[in-house]
Amino acid sequence: MKKQILILALLLPLLASCAEKQPEPYPYTPDQDRRLVVYTSHKEEVYTPIIREFEERTGIWVDVVSGGTNELLQRIQQEADAPKADVMFGGGVESLESYQDCFSPYICREAAGISEQFQSESGCWTPFSALPVVLVYNTKLVAPESLTSWKDLESPAFRGKIAFADPQISGSSYTALVTRIQTGGGMEDSLTRLCTALDGKQLDSSGAVLTAVADGSALVGITLEETALQHIAAGEDIALVYPSDGTSCVPDGSALVKGAPHGDNARLFLDFTVSTDVQSMVGQRFCRRTVRADIPADPSLPPLSTLNMVSYDVEWASQNRDRLLSEWSFLLGEVPS
Amino acid sequence: MTRPLSHSFRNRLLLSFLIASLAPMIICSTMLSQISRIQMTKQLDTDAQTQTAHLMTALDRISDALPGAARALEESRLLPRAFTSREDTQINTALFLATEGSRDLADYSLYDLRGSLRYSTGSVTAGTTLSTRWGVLFAAKNAGGQAVYQAPMDGGKTLLQGAALLKNPQGEPLGYLVMELSEENFQKLFAGKYGSSNEVLILNRYWHPVYASQSGMKEELADSLRGQLLRSGNPGAETEEYRLLIQEHPPTGLYLVLRQPQMFTQSTMKLLHAASFFCVLMGIVISAVLCLPLSRRISQPIGRLLKAFSRLEQDDLDVHVSRDGEDELGQLASGFNHMVLALKANRQELVENQRELNQAQVRMLQAQLNPHFLCNTLDTMKWISKINHVPQVALMSTNLADILRFCISAEEFVPLRREVEVLNRYVEIQKIRLSDQFSFLVSLPEKLETCMVPKMILQPIVENAILHGLEGISDSVIRVEAAQEGEDLLITVTDNGHGLPPDMIGHPYRRESAPTGHHLGLFNVDTILKKHYGERYGLYLDNNPAGSGARVRARLPLRRREEEEC
Numbered sequence: 001m002k003k004q005i006l007i008l009a010l011l012l013p014l015l016a017s018c019a020e021k022q023p024e025p026y027p028y029t030p031d032q033d034r035r036l037v038v039y040t041s042h043k044e045e046v047y048t049p050i051i052r053e054f055e056e057r058t059g060i061w062v063d064v065v066s067g068g069t070n071e072l073l074q075r076i077q078q079e080a081d082a083p084k085a086d087v088m089f090g091g092g093v094e095s096l097e098s099y100q101d102c103f104s105p106y107i108c109r110e111a112a113g114i115s116e117q118f119q120s121e122s123g124c125w126t127p128f129s130a131l132p133v134v135l136v137y138n139t140k141l142v143a144p145e146s147l148t149s150w151k152d153l154e155s156p157a158f159r160g161k162i163a164f165a166d167p168q169i170s171g172s173s174y175t176a177l178v179t180r181i182q183t184g185g186g187m188e189d190s191l192t193r194l195c196t197a198l199d200g201k202q203l204d205s206s207g208a209v210l211t212a213v214a215d216g217s218a219l220v221g222i223t224l225e226e227t228a229l230q231h232i233a234a235g236e237d238i239a240l241v242y243p244s245d246g247t248s249c250v251p252d253g254s255a256l257v258k259g260a261p262h263g264d265n266a267r268l269f270l271d272f273t274v275s276t277d278v279q280s281m282v283g284q285r286f287c288r289r290t291v292r293a294d295i296p297a298d299p300s301l302p303p304l305s306t307l308n309m310v311s312y313d314v315e316w317a318s319q320n321r322d323r324l325l326s327e328w329s330f331l332l333g334e335v336p337s
Numbered sequence: 338m339t340r341p342l343s344h345s346f347r348n349r350l351l352l353s354f355l356i357a358s359l360a361p362m363i364i365c366s367t368m369l370s371q372i373s374r375i376q377m378t379k380q381l382d383t384d385a386q387t388q389t390a391h392l393m394t395a396l397d398r399i400s401d402a403l404p405g406a407a408r409a410l411e412e413s414r415l416l417p418r419a420f421t422s423r424e425d426t427q428i429n430t431a432l433f434l435a436t437e438g439s440r441d442l443a444d445y446s447l448y449d450l451r452g453s454l455r456y457s458t459g460s461v462t463a464g465t466t467l468s469t470r471w472g473v474l475f476a477a478k479n480a481g482g483q484a485v486y487q488a489p490m491d492g493g494k495t496l497l498q499g500a501a502l503l504k505n506p507q508g509e510p511l512g513y514l515v516m517e518l519s520e521e522n523f524q525k526l527f528a529g530k531y532g533s534s535n536e537v538l539i540l541n542r543y544w545h546p547v548y549a550s551q552s553g554m555k556e557e558l559a560d561s562l563r564g565q566l567l568r569s570g571n572p573g574a575e576t577e578e579y580r581l582l583i584q585e586h587p588p589t590g591l592y593l594v595l596r597q598p599q600m601f602t603q604s605t606m607k608l609l610h611a612a613s614f615f616c617v618l619m620g621i622v623i624s625a626v627l628c629l630p631l632s633r634r635i636s637q638p639i640g641r642l643l644k645a646f647s648r649l650e651q652d653d654l655d656v657h658v659s660r661d662g663e664d665e666l667g668q669l670a671s672g673f674n675h676m677v678l679a680l681k682a683n684r685q686e687l688v689e690n691q692r693e694l695n696q697a698q699v700r701m702l703q704a705q706l707n708p709h710f711l712c713n714t715l716d717t718m719k720w721i722s723k724i725n726h727v728p729q730v731a732l733m734s735t736n737l738a739d740i741l742r743f744c745i746s747a748e749e750f751v752p753l754r755r756e757v758e759v760l761n762r763y764v765e766i767q768k769i770r771l772s773d774q775f776s777f778l779v780s781l782p783e784k785l786e787t788c789m790v791p792k793m794i795l796q797p798i799v800e801n802a803i804l805h806g807l808e809g810i811s812d813s814v815i816r817v818e819a820a821q822e823g824e825d826l827l828i829t830v831t832d833n834g835h836g837l838p839p840d841m842i843g844h845p846y847r848r849e850s851a852p853t854g855h856h857l858g859l860f861n862v863d864t865i866l867k868k869h870y871g872e873r874y875g876l877y878l879d880n881n882p883a884g885s886g887a888r889v890r891a892r893l894p895l896r897r898r899e900e901e902e903c
Contacts, residue, residue, distance in 0.1 A: 026571040028585060028592070035567070049490040055543045056476055056487060062543075063567045277470045 030061040036265040038062055039076065041069040041090035046286055054272050060265050069171050073099045076257055086266035089128075089254045089273070092171045094178075096125040096255045098318035103255040106267060110274045110292075118251045118291040126270045127251035129226070129288035132307065133176045134240045134247065136228050137220045138213050147220055149245040150183050153197045160199030163212035163221035168325055170206040172224045177328065178317045179248040182310035188327070195331045202332070214238055225301075229287035242302065248312040249304055251291055346639070347632040354624040362620055366613050377600040384532060385582045389595050391530040392537060393586060398526065399499065399518070400588030402439035403484045407501040407514045409435035410447075417505055419456060420449040420512045432456050441525060443499075443516040448474065450512055459517070467515070473498040474513055486589045488547045494519045496548050497539075499589075523548040531595060538594035547591065554596070562594070577603050638666040642673060654681045709745070712738050729769050736762035744793060753819060753826075754786040760795045760817065767803050775803065775813040785819045788826050789896045791865050797858025798830045798876075798889050806834025806887050825874075826895045833886040842879050862891065870894055 040047045044066065051062045065072070069091035076085055080102055088096065088103070096103065105123035118127040137147050146152060153162055167174040181190045203209055210227060212218040214236040228240040254273055260266045272278060279290040283298050290297070297303055410416055410431065419428045428447075436445045436458055444459030452474055454465040467474050476485040477500035484501040495517040503511045518526075523539070527550065531537055538558055539548040544566060546559035562572040562581075574581050582595040599605075641658055648656045656677060660670035715738035722730035743751075743759045757779055764777045777799075799815060807813040810833070818829045863876040870893055877890045 026566070028583065029566060029570045052488075052490055052543075052545065053471060056472075061567060063564075277475075281471065 032262070033265075034060050036060050036062045036087070036262050036269055037065065037085050038087045038089050038269065039065045039067070039072040039085040040088075041067060041072055047089060049281070049285075050273065050278055053278075054269060057272075058265075058268055060268070062269075069095050073102070076102045080258070083257050083259045083261065085257045086260035086262045087254055087256060087269050089269075090252055092131075092175055093120065093125050093127065093251055093253045094175070094314045094318040094321070095171050096253055097122075097314055098321060100124045102258055104258045104260070104263075106256045106270060108267075108274055109271045110276075113276070113292045113294050114274060115291060115293040117249070120253070125253040125255045126274060127253040127291040128273055129282050129286070130249045130251050130291055130304070131172070131175075131224045131226055131288065132242060132247050132249040132304070133172075133179045134223060134225045134228050135220060135243055136210065136213050136223055136231075136238050136240050138216055138218075139237045139239050141216055142219050144239065144241075147241055149243045150180055151245060153220065153222075154193055158220055159197055160201060161219040162198050162201075163209040163218035164194075164198055164202050165206040165209055166202045166204060167328060169204065172206050172227075173202075173222070174321070174325075175224075175248065175250050175312075175317070176222045177324070179246070179310060179312065181324075182248065182312060183243070183246040187324075188331075191328055191331050195328075195334070198332070200332055210236070210238065226286065226288045233287065242307050244308060246308050246310040248310050249289070249307075250312055250314065250317075346636050347629075350632045350635075351625065351628045354628040355621060358620045358624050359617060362616055363613070366616065370609055374601055381580060381597055381600060384535075385580070385595055385597055388531040388535065389582055389584055389593060392527060392593050392595065393584065395526050395530055396586045396589060396591060396593065398439065398442060399486075399497075399516075400484070400586070402436070402442055403499045403501055403514070403516050406435045406439070406445060406516075407482075407484065407503060410514060411503055411505075416503065417511060419447055424456075429456055432458060441522075443518045443522050446515045446517065447503075448513040448515055450510060452513075455512065467513075473500040473515065476500070477502050477513055478510075486541075486591065488541045488545060496520055496523060497591075518548075520548065524550070532597070534598050536596040538596065540592040540594060542590040542592075544592060558594070558596070575599070635666065638670060642670065645673060645677075649677065654684060712741050712745075715741065733766050733769055736766045740766075740796075746792070749791060750789040751792045752786065753781065753788040753790050753828075756790055756792060756795055757781055757817070759793070760799060763796050764799065764815075767800075771803070771807075774811065775807050775815055778814060778816045780816065780818040782819065782821075785821060785826065785895075787897050788819075790826070790828075790893060791869055794862045794865060794891060794893075795828065795830070797862050798891065801859055801889070802830060802832040802834065802887065806832040806836070808834070810834050821895060822892075824895055826893050828891045828893075829888060830891075831881055831886055831888045833881070833884065835887075836880040836885055837878055837887045843877075859889070866891065866893055 038047075038051065047064065047066070051064060054060065055062055065085070067075075072085075072088060073091065073095060076083070076088060077099060079085065100122065103124050106126065107123045108126050111119070114127060118130060120127070135147055135150075135153070137144075146155070146157070152158070164176075165173040167177050177191075177194070180194055181187050183190070185193070203212060206223060206227065209218075209221040209223045210231045213221040214231065225240065228238065231238050232240065254270055256263070256266050256270060274291065276292065276295065279292045279295050282288045283290050283295065289301065289304070413431045413435070415425075415428050415431050418425065419431075422428075432445060432447060433440070440458055444457060444461075446457040446459070446461065447455045448467055449455055450469070452467045452469040454461060454463070454467075469475060469478060472489060473485060473487040476487060477483075480502065482502050482504060484499055486497060486499045489495055489498050497518040499516040499518075501514050503514055505511055527537055531550075536554055537548075537550045538546065538554060540559055540562070541547050544559065544563040546555045549555035549558070562583075565572045572581065572583065574583075576599075578599055580597045580599060582597070584593050584595075585591075586593055601609075638658075638661070645656045645658045654677060658670040658673050660667040660674075715734040718734040719731045719738065722728070722734060739762050740759055743755075761777075761779070768775075768777075795817065799817070802815050807815070814833050816829075816831045818831075820827045820829070859876060859878070866875045874893050875891075877892065879888055879890075880886065881888045
């Protein structure tokens, strides 16, 4: 049988052999100078129109990698030696700020049109939209007058019935936490009061906050204006309140990755995100507030100037993140049940 | 019979059968599958080229229709009115006229410069607007009259939008002509242009999906193609299940992707391999089924022969090989049987001869025992007779002793001279016995003296002459003459006696006619000569032609060799 095996062994490669083609340069492959790699933590319905329009206007092919803010920022940090991303698109600016080693400062060409309060001092990031922290409540279960401020959350009626996402996971929750501290009463006191109001319970994601309020498993919730508006627009039984004792309006933004392989295209993209055309759409389609001063705000929303704004220190928020979060998890475990 | 398997005749036969049956089959199936693969690939390529050409022509309709309609509208005098006045049937008529022939392709709409819908060939809700700072109108505005095509992000059912800026003869912009293609439009446009098993995917300029003939394929395939294009520079024309043909349609900037299922998919190859494997298995089984009886038919007779040979080697001559069939193996078996029979006969003859020889030797030994004693006795007699002065007894006993010694000597052949000497001794004894009644003459030429003859062949002839021929005859003479006749030695013994009876005259004695008592000597001599030299030689008896008396002639070959050796 040895001979048979030999013959078979000789013939099998013939059977299996496919004509292997030499790879030719593919005619439709875009050149490197017509490319851009964008890491984005925005939702698909936000980034897709912007990126498609950017492609149509500039002829630049955009390769999108989407994911969570922290995940993508860590990835950029890991790739710091050989960056693959050109732009980080999305994420609160204090998150971007805390990874500022990974980014190159860039003052965009449209900077003049951007409101003073959303300008980056270092130029590390370019703002995209303004996102005030709001409180939401279920309109069927909560009377509008019972929830107007952070203080109202401490009412026994809401104890353990407040939807709040884990600030270690959710960037917006962290912003809300810092905002709460800024409303006064000192850091430890503020955190303890909030922990007690939460009764030690928090949710796994910011998206779950609105779901919990809408289905009545929580009475009230802490979230961002944009998220709340989207759910209200979807017809859920939710209303939002700007806390009378103070809210913040921290923008999310984009940043140019240090050593970006397509740096010029990345700058074009950053300029585009704050262009009038895009910023108009931010207000019209995404339930967000534009960061440009020269675009009229949505008349259905209260102007920022009428809201009680706390002074939100982005630098402090990003520098004290670890300390604050460890304090928070300690206090959360301490809550007497 | 335990041999290594590979050396067994049967296994080698089986192996040959297998090679003969499997090798061509495997080569054949390999070549066939390769050829069919190449042919099918060619066919697929041709199909793909043809279908792509048809589909490109279909796409050309899009890129021809919009600019055509735009030009037709621009030439219409009514156009400026379209963007200032309200609903007007004349303008609708102009729009329908301009889009005649391609309204099955798309819906056409007129938008004013602010992006508000004015007129449409389709059923659209009033108050529809398109942003002029975004999307297709923005692009059309910047294209300066050229038609642009985009896939809208929020176009509802619209998959592809084309737009062209309409201008008045002075070059001032008036509004936009927009064409919108829905999924149904694409299906109608491509219907019958590609094979039923193939799928069509339309990508925009940046390889985002626009339309797919199979809805599930749209996002998935487009994403993977785009990912591959951007990450490895090539979307890859072939997968295990599909082949892709991608072609750009420059007027619209769209890309056409034709997806064909592979003829030789993994499962087809598996099936092919399974079929080949089954054939190989069949080949093995058939080879074994055919080979085993045949090899048995060959190896069994050979095995029987081998067994017979080994019995033969052990001296078993009763061995017999049964033969079945008239083929070469049957002939071999019968040849073997014949050979064994011949060997057996030969062996029996040999045994017979040996027995005869042994008996003769025993007889000879017995014969040699007593004569020595007799010789000694005769010698004693000779001396006693000499002492007692009886000379005849002394002479007789001397002669007798010599004759006896000569008789019992070990040598079989003696020179003729010696034979004649012994003959003389005998004649001396007979003369004393018969009181000198006959004379004895020997004529022996000197050159024949050394001829070798069997001993004691002359004495019986002479004795016969004395005893039977000379009785009652005076002055009888016995002559012994030796002569050379050619290569033969001829010894003639003649007498002048009564002669031979007629029944004895003639050629040599035949065994059956040999007399038991009389002439036993002649018979013995003839037998000796014949045994030694062959049937040509022997005695010849007749009567003396020159008168009375008998004549006995002994013919034997003339030989001297042993004398020369001595």
